[in-house]
Amino acid sequence: QVQLVESGGGLVQAGGSLRLSCVASGRTFRTYTMAWFRQAPEKEREFVSFINWSGGGTYYADSVKGRFTISRDIAKNTVFLQMNSLQPEDTAVYYCAARSLGGGATWAASYEYWGQGTQVTVSS
Numbered sequence: 585q586v587q588l589v590e591s592g593g594g595l596v597q598a599g600g601s602l603r604l605s606c607v608a609s610g611r612t613f614r615t616y617t618m619a620w621f622r623q624a625p626e627k628e629r630e631f632v633s634f635i636n637w638s639g640g641g642t643y644y645a646d647s648v649k650g651r652f653t654i655s656r657d658i659a660k661n662t663v664f665l666q667m668n669s670l671q672p673e674d675t676a677v678y679y680c681a682a683r684s685l686g687g688g689a690t691w692a693a694s695y696e697y698w699g700q701g702t703q704v705t706v707s708s
Contacts, residue, residue: 586610586697587681588680593702596670604665606699613637617683618663620654621692622676622704626696629679631690635663641687648674670689670706 592604606607619634633644633654642654653666653702681695689695 586682586698588682588697590678590680590699590702593678593704594633594708595705598671598706598708600670601668602670604678604680604702604704606663606665607650608661608663608680608682611663611684613661613682615684615686617686617689618656619681619683619695620663620665621679621681622674623679624676625699627676629692630676631642631692632678633665634683634688634690636686638686641662643690645690646681656704668705671708672706674704675706676704678704681692 587609589607605629616637617634620632621629623629635642635654651669655661679701680699682697683695
């Protein structure tokens with residue numbers, strides 16, 4: 585069974601940075617796509633970024649492009665999300681997700697596995 589465990593959330597002032605981590609276990613992830621989504625109160629879950637585990641190809645939502653960077657450490661089975669220039673509108677619970685079919689996908693329903701989420705709060 586795939587398990588995803590996020591960490592690294594917290595409270596930061598506008599303009600600050602945080603680095604989220606997602607440790608994946610339970611499978612060989614060579615063919616997977618790993619992603620970050622976020623959900624603010626009373627809003628739909630929103631795509632943030634994905635990375636293809638093997639090739640390292642990445643894609644970002646327009647709202648975070650140029651500020652967030654997704655990466656992975658294959659040896660540690662860990663995906664990271666470096667978030668810079670954070671703004672209050674980035675406040676949300678951030679979720680790590682895994683998709684066994686690989687490829688590129690920005691819709692939440694295409695990801696089979698989810699972590700429990702980590703809260704990111706950006707104060708103005």
